[in-house]
Amino acid sequence: MFKDLKKFTHAQKLKEWREQVLEVPEYFDSMENLHDCIHPGKIWLQMSDINELSHDTKLYRLIPARSTKTLPPFRAGQYIGLTLDINGVRTARPYSLVSSPNQHAYYELCIRKKEDGFVSVYLYDNLKAGDIVECTEPLGTFYHNNLFHGENLVFIAGGCGITPFISMLKDISERFLPLNVWVLFGCLTEKDIIFKQELEDIKMRRSNIKVQYTLSEADSNWKGECGFITQDKIKNFIGNVSDKFFYVVGNRDMYQFVFKELEELGIPKHRIAYEAYGTPDDVTKVIGWPSDLNASNKVEITVKYIETNQIKEKVFEAPCVEPVLNSLERELGLKLTIESGCRSGACALCRTKLTSGKIFVPPEVTIREVDQKFGYIHPCISYPLTKISLDLT
Ligand code: FES
Numbered sequence: 001m002f003k004d005l006k007k008f009t010h011a012q013k014l015k016e017w018r019e020q021v022l023e024v025p026e027y028f029d030s031m032e033n034l035h036d037c038i039h040p041g042k043i044w045l046q047m048s049d050i051n052e053l054s055h056d057t058k059l060y061r062l063i064p065a066r067s068t069k070t071l072p073p074f075r076a077g078q079y080i081g082l083t084l085d086i087n088g089v090r091t092a093r094p095y096s097l098v099s100s101p102n103q104h105a106y107y108e109l110c111i112r113k114k115e116d117g118f119v120s121v122y123l124y125d126n127l128k129a130g131d132i133v134e135c136t137e138p139l140g141t142f143y144h145n146n147l148f149h150g151e152n153l154v155f156i157a158g159g160c161g162i163t164p165f166i167s168m169l170k171d172i173s174e175r176f177l178p179l180n181v182w183v184l185f186g187c188l189t190e191k192d193i194i195f196k197q198e199l200e201d202i203k204m205r206r207s208n209i210k211v212q213y214t215l216s217e218a219d220s221n222w223k224g225e226c227g228f229i230t231q232d233k234i235k236n237f238i239g240n241v242s243d244k245f246f247y248v249v250g251n252r253d254m255y256q257f258v259f260k261e262l263e264e265l266g267i268p269k270h271r272i273a274y275e276a277y278g279t280p281d282d283v284t285k286v287i288g289w290p291s292d293l294n295a296s297n298k299v300e301i302t303v304k305y306i307e308t309n310q311i312k313e314k315v316f317e318a319p320c321v322e323p324v325l326n327s328l329e330r331e332l333g334l335k336l337t338i339e340s341g342c343r344s345g346a347c348a349l350c351r352t353k354l355t356s357g358k359i360f361v362p363p364e365v366t367i368r369e370v371d372q373k374f375g376y377i378h379p380c381i382s383y384p385l386t387k388i389s390l391d392l393t
Contacts, residue, residue, distance in 0.1 A: 040137055043068040047131045048106065053194045057112045057160065058124060059098070063105065065132045074138030076171040077164040080109070081136035081341045086122050087189045091329045092340045093119045096163040096275075097138065098195075100170040110194065112160045125328075136349075139341045142247070142275045144168060144179070149245040149273070154238055155183045156229055156258055158250025159192060164275060165249065166195050169209060173202045182238045183211040186229045186254070190215060190222060210239050231261040241265050249275040276344030277364060283321050283383055286362045290385065296320050300382040303328060305336055305392040324359065324379035324390070325350055338379070338392070345381035352379050357388025 046065035053059050064071055074080075074097055074358055078113060083092040099108035113124035127133075142164055144153065155165045162185055172179055187193050193213055203211045214225040214233060225233060238244060246267060248258050255277065280286050284295045298317040299323070318327035328338060341347035345365035354375050359382040361367065367378060379390070 037070055038072055040068070040072055043072065043135050043137055045107065045133055045135050047129050047133070048125055050127065050129060053110060055191055056124075057194050059111060059128065060109045060111060060123075061099075061133075062107045062109065062133070071104050071107060072137045073104065074101050074107075074168040075143040077143035078138040078140040079164070079342075080107065080138055081343075082109075082119075082123070083134040083136075084119060084122065084339070085334060086119065088333045090331050090332075090334050090337055091119060091326070092136075092343070094139070094342050094344075096167070098163045100167065100174055102171060104179075110160065110163045110166075114119050132199070136341055139347055139349075140275075142249075142273060142344075142363050150243070151178060152180045152244040153182070153245045154234070154244050155181060156186075156234075156246060156248045156250075157183070158186045158229075158254035158258075159188070160194070161249030161251070161254070161275070162195060163249075166198060169199070173206050173209065179208065181209045182212065183209070184229050184237060185211065185232065186214045186216065186250070188215065188217045189219065207303065209370075210237070228257055229261070231265045234261065237331045241267060244271070246272045247274070248272060252277055252280055276342045276346040277362070278344050279323050279381060280362060281331060283360070283362070288363050289360060293320065293385065300387040301331075301384060302389040303332070303392060304390070305332065307335055311393055316383065320384055322383070324352075324377070324382045324384055324388070327384075328379060328390075328392075336392070340380055343380045345378045348378065350378055350380045351376050353377075353391040355389040355391050356381075357384065358386045359383060359388060360385050 043062070044066040045062035045068065047060060048063045049061040051059045077096070079094045079096045081092045081094045083090065090249070095109040095111060097107050098110050099106060111120055111123050114120045136262065146284070155168070156166050165183060169181065169183070171177070172181060183199065185193065185199070199211050202209055212225060214227065214229055215222055216226070216228055218226045235241060246262060250258070255274065259272070283289060297320045299320050300315060301318050302313065302315045303315070314331060316331045318324070318331070325338060325340060338352070339349045341349040345361065345367070348368070351371065356375045359377055361382055365378070365381050
């Protein structure tokens with residue numbers, strides 16, 4: 001009997017001890033810390049170096065700042081979003097990381113000045129060493145997946161579209177990854193070829209990486225390929241097309257052209273990965289845009305949002321050819337930050353409830369079924385066709 005009582009008391013103590021331990025598992029702190037290091041959400045970065053890459057492109061090196069002690073790891077091909085306050089407008093833009101994912105001292109971004117670009121012009125002209133910027137953690141699904149993409153990879157880039165590939169090539173070359181890569185890089189003129197030195201170095205050092213440049217507006221001194229990246233150029237450069245996986249990054253016009261060439265080469269869609277399109281330069285030219293709608297139309301937008309714990313409402317007019325997110329950012333100024341990442345309808349960070357009205361979304365953008373069912377839109381890539389109401393509460 002005493003023996004049983006002793007056993008019971010011991011078991012009871014053990015149980016209590018276990019419960020205490022379970023309340024605060026010993027791995028809790030380190031797991032939490034690890035998670036926060038990998039997925040901090042927002043990070044602060046300081047510009048440490050800025051270098052000119054070409055007549056309209058700069059390379060920005062960023063190091064951890066303020067509460068960001070270490071840089072989250074990333075996969076070659078991912079991007080970060082830069083949040084900026086420009087003349088009373090709080091907005092963000094995604095930029096691919098061009099640095100190697102194998103070092104964690106800094107990130108590098110390459111930004112091309114788009115003459116009519118609201119953010120790129122600001123960054124290009126104003127950002128200086130020492131400035132601190134709020135950024136998202138690395139995001140995006142455009143990276144090599146060994147299981148699905150295989151070992152023979154074709155990178156097709158137009159202009160600044162080379163940026164995610166630079167990081168991927170650095171990774172492949174530094175880690176001696178057993179991958180065969182063919183890079184087809186299309187630019188307007190020779191002076192638009194960015195990262196040429198890096199590409200040539202990698203090509204020299206790694207026999208499994210081949211690079212071909214194609215210029216659409218080459219001058220008479222150019223000895224390489226001219227025109228566009230056609231199916232003949234692709235076939236001549238890579239040989240057998242059926243055992244390869246294709247990655248494409250460029251602007252909308254290039255996507256349209258290259259996808260058609262790949263289709264004619266018999267490449268199925270599941271063997272092509274592409275970086276999100278971004279917003280169209282002219283949405284009225286996108287397939288499906290209602291041709292009877294006057295592009296100069298202004299549309300009434302009503303938005304409900306929370307400011308200092310109170311629900312507020314704002315009604316304003318915005319052009320029907322402007323993404324709803326841009327209009328919201330301009331009208332709400334610094335009162336509200338609407339989270340965004342890709343600005344292309346891919347990441348769903350800007351997900352917003354549409355309570356009434358009709359919007360236009362370019363056909364290539366896929367919105368999750370559940371979002372469609374419950375009336376959520378991605379304002380970064382939605383255009384108001386009629387009077388609309390949004391709920392940001
Ligand atoms: S910002 Fe990514 S879906 Fe809108």
